[in-house]
Amino acid sequence: MNISEAAKRSGLSSKTIRYYESIGLVKVAKRSDNGYRDYSESDVEALRFLQRARATGFGIEECRQLLGLYDNEQRHSSHVKSLVLEKVEQVESQIAELQAMRNTLNTLASRCAGDEGPHCAILDELSTLGEEESNLEEGK
Amino acid sequence: MNISEAAKRSGLSSKTIRYYESIGLVKVAKRSDNGYRDYSESDVEALRFLQRARATGFGIEECRQLLGLYDNEQRHSSHVKSLVLEKVEQVESQIAELQAMRNTLNTLASRCAGDEGPHCAILDELSTLGEEESNLEEGK
DNA sequence: CTTGACCTTATAGTTGCTGGAAGCTTTAGT
DNA sequence: ACTAAAGCTTCCAGCAACTATAAGGTCAAG
Missing domain, CATH: 1.10.1660.10 (Multidrug-efflux Transporter Regulator; Chain: A; Domain 2)
Structure with missing residues (x-):
């Protein structure tokens, strides 16, 4: 074919x-x-x-x-399984990273009025984030 | 500097x-x-x-x-906010994809003896996965 | 006999950098 | 004063895993 x-x-x-x-x-x-x-x-x-x-x-x-x-007919299934379990770990840490991002983004969005005015908490926080011991995570 | x-x-x-x-x-x-x-x-x-x-x-x-x-001093904060919310959606769909992967991987691993023998359910399923209406997701 | 769908190869572009080579300047130590 | 190390410069290659494009050969239908 x-x-x-x-x-x-x-x-x-x-x-x-x-x-x-x-x-x-x-x-x-x-x-x-x-x-x-x-x-x-x-x-x-x-x-x-x-x-x-x-x-x-x-x-x-x-x-x-x-x-x-x-x-390979001589393989050990344990070898295959360990490849899979290692991959599970990698995928889980990627998930955790993305979840942290999502949380940060949601917090940013919640602080922004989203109106016609130019003032924007998102831009403020993107420029200072982390300077004063991250008030983002703690929701202060 | x-x-x-x-x-x-x-x-x-x-x-x-x-x-x-x-x-x-x-x-x-x-x-x-x-x-x-x-x-x-x-x-x-x-x-x-x-x-x-x-x-x-x-x-x-x-x-x-x-x-x-x-x-841009003339910006509207709504514009910024919508960029952020769009990004949240993207991140969430990535998370969902990775979670689906992790579930598949976990199911694969659970079916594999992980011993010295050559028989391996993981390899079996990777070669046929999806053919018989995915018994993976339903854990049959 | 032409049109359009398929096949071929080779090259470049994608994303977001990182690494290396080759060649400056500056700095610190003797 | 001399030298070695570190820091700066530019430019070119490479990573993953393809996708796109160009330029061309082949095949089946009307």
Whole structure:
């Protein structure tokens, strides 16, 4: 099958598939007589695997590791599990960071009148934030 | 003051300050006789403002808008507030995405024995995930 | 036989910096 | 006075993970 079919079935774009090939994440596709890439079912399976793994939050290099384990009959499932648990930690710290941002933003917004006038607590606080021991967090 | 002093006071790195100048986010710094950039207190104020805004989750282009409002005496605080509220929405949808990821990862991990054997539910599910109407979310 | 959809490669752009090289000036120590 | 270290300058490359664009070859339908 052509690349666009493989793209549709895997949930990746054609561009992304070519990109993955170029960085050696998937093996080089075989070519038809016309020079077009030609994919088999098992190629699509690998592409799907990658699509899932990326959507689940793994980076490219982590996907490379996962694919290596996927292909390795000698693997230990503990190894795979530890990759996943490590990723959970990373994702959780990202969440915490974003939540802190959201809280700061909400506090900023709540202090701003949001009217026609030029005075704006948001701008005031963005320029001084942190100077007087962050009254933002404590809601003073 | 020299760039490294401005960096220390603003919380940005010297590289970042030069970068902001190069993209026109801050005005071109005036130079001392030796060719070194020379910053005033008010330059540092703008840099601090940027540092805060970036840390609070605004992108470069959004910072440009905020700085424009900061410098504009004719602004309406409602305009600033709507930028902030829009950003809250963006941050919240990022959080939701990451939470979904974390849940998927946790479910994957819980199904994996994590032992010396090669069988691994994580790899199984990454390769088929979504095919049978996602048993992952429902914990079947 | 032409139109349009597909395929190919190669290159550049995205975001927000960071790192390094090469070459100034300034500063501190001997 | 000399030297070494630190700080400044510019410019170019690179990171992630693609996406976009250009310029061209191929294929199926009407």
